């Protein structure tokens with residue numbers, strides 16, 4: 001049967017089980033949009049290509065399935081860049097399709113030409129420029145395979161307009177082979193035994209778990225391992241929810257804004273079991289003094305992460321879930337002792353807390369969102385103080401319930417990510433906990449939410465500042481608040497203009513009522529929480545300091 | 553310390569860019585790089601000389617392996633291998649000096665490949681030490697232009713880091 005390149009593309013995407021594409025049209029993707037017109041794929045028109053990339057990212061994080069976005073050449077493609085970089089840093093399976101100028105004018109600075117495969121080379125797992133219509137089906141198959149296997153990540157496929165517009169007799173692609181790509185690996189039995197021996201001998205073990213546990217779906221395995229060897233578990237930002245936050249062995253998050261007890265446990269442990277993590281500088285603080293008393297076991301699917309930032313005693317390259325299963329078969333259950341007692345005491349002595357003073361505090365807002373959603377919502381955040389308070393005051397108990405930009409720290413991620421998550425999980429309650437600065441970076445996506453009636457709830461923690469930057473200026477730059485104060489629009493009116501419900505809250509006792517109202521409507525809702533302006537996120541490990549040296 | 557890596561890559565567009573980009577963005581130093589087709593027309597071999605300690609080398613190799621177009625990375629530094637580089641040098645040579653220069657060429661088993669009115673162009677192959685010595689001996693005459701290919705290398709004997717012993721990943 002004769003088909004256009006655009007039709008072959010859409011067919012191939014459908015074959016990968018994709019039900020939704022987030023995109024934005026333009027000249028170079030007209031043949032692809034023409035194929036979408038009568039296809040079975042749901043297309044969501046975002047209001048900015050960055051929104052499309054983040055929405056696809058949020059969709060992927062919430063569902064565990066690859067996210068797909070589509071943009072035109074030139075400015076459309078470059079608008080995806082932040083979204084692709086964001087997915088790359090957080091290892092999110094994303095396939096981005098871009099239109100490109102026709103092959104006849106490629107490389108000639110043609111109208112809306114941008115070398116998007118070149119631009120995105122450092123921020124993609126792999127990329128393709130398709131120059132033959134017969135390659136489309138194979139490339140799509142490879143792209144999804146690469147994005148979703150091994151350490152997941154974004155793949156970009158750039159398709160010139162004459163290729164998507166051409167017609168050809170369609171043939172199914174044969175089996176695909178990627179000679180240099182071997183995503184599945186297993187550690188040797190010698191390494192497994194070394195790891196199991198260290199675990200058996202450890203007196204003060206700590207598990208440090210991250211995004212890799214989520215990607216691998218190793219929650220039950222992690223829980224089993226922790227309970228077997230009675231190791232307290234601290235997670236990274238990316239790992240929140242991979243271990244139940246209400247479990248007695250849970251230490252919450254570690255690092256710069258981690259809990260005191262998580263950071264103390266890292267300082268005192270004699271064995272650090274690192275699972276699907278990458279020893280980011282926001283996590284380790286001063287690297288030379290990170291886990292100074294510990295032997296380190298590092299399990300990750302990406303061999304290049306092992307030994308990159310810290311020396312490791314036992315490297316284990318493989319899938320977290322598979323390898324934990326192999327490990328536990330060699331382990332015996334342990335009994336609680338002095339270490340577990342110590343953890344318990346630390347948790348009692350240094351709980352996360354804030355001072356109430358009759359004014360509306362950001363922490364209260366987040367705590368009440370937790371209460372009203374019974375901890376069962378999908379929470380996305382933007383980047384800043386509100387993001388860190390969310391990690392402290394919303395107790396995440398389920399994987400994929402916390403969706404936040406970790407590695408890149410992208411303001412403007414939260415709203416489109418919430419839209420993507422809500423599309424992936426229509427039954428879920430989805431909250432975007434936002435800052436007054438960040439929300440304005442992709443505020444246009446309110447129109448998307450309204451257009452498709454995607455009932456996300458947006459809680460703006462409105463402190464009138466780029467709060468996190470202001471906090472650093474307060475602590476480290478003598479309170480010189482250089483360009484961090486915000487003059488904001490009326491968020492309630494803005495919400496209403498976009499067809500959403502707008503609510504303003506200025507006093508502590510109004511919080512519950514507003515949240516109940518937001519939950520009750522089947523529409524996007526914006527709540528403008530006007531909070532205490534100069535509240536700080538504490539505790540805090542000053543940049544470059546050891547984890548034990550926390551302020552506040 | 554210098555390490556010699558031989559890297560087999562798929563002959564796809566942009567592969568050189570991917571490899572070189574990786575080195576520059578991660579701050580690894582390339583001392584020399586030579587690329588060319590192998591016995592298999594779909595595969596190219598890059599010989600890369602990298603400077604760095606063991607930790608850097610480990611990262612270089614692991615990061616290279618992550619590139620989808622990279623089929624195989626072998627660090628052959630500690631193995632027995634044959635390495636060669638080719639150099640072309642254009643030196644000032646007035647008629648009186650030609651004899652001396654030709655003698656130098658003889659010693660290094662270099663060849664005269666071009667003759668100008670006041671210049672001689674020589675071609676020489678060899679390992680790094682030889683090329684360096686060759687260059688030094690020509691310097692007094694005045695090297696006007698010089699170009700080196702960068703090192704290429706193969707393992708000695710029947711050992712090989714070739715394409716044929718690579719498993720294919722089928723979908």
Ligand SMILES: Cc1ncc(C[n+]2csc(CCOP(=O)(O)OP(=O)(O)O)c2C)c(N)n1
Pocket residue numbers: 382383384385386387409410411412434435436437438439461463465466467468469
């Ligand atoms: C795109 C982008 N630009 C700049 C920054 C730097 N930055 C980090 S946090 C922050 C302030 C965020 O302000 P707001 O959204 O109001 O959150 P708050 O800290 O006040 O809760 C800024 C500017 C960033 N992370 N992302």
Ligand SMILES: [Mg+2]
Pocket residue numbers: 384435436437461462463464465466467
């Ligand atoms: Mg703010």
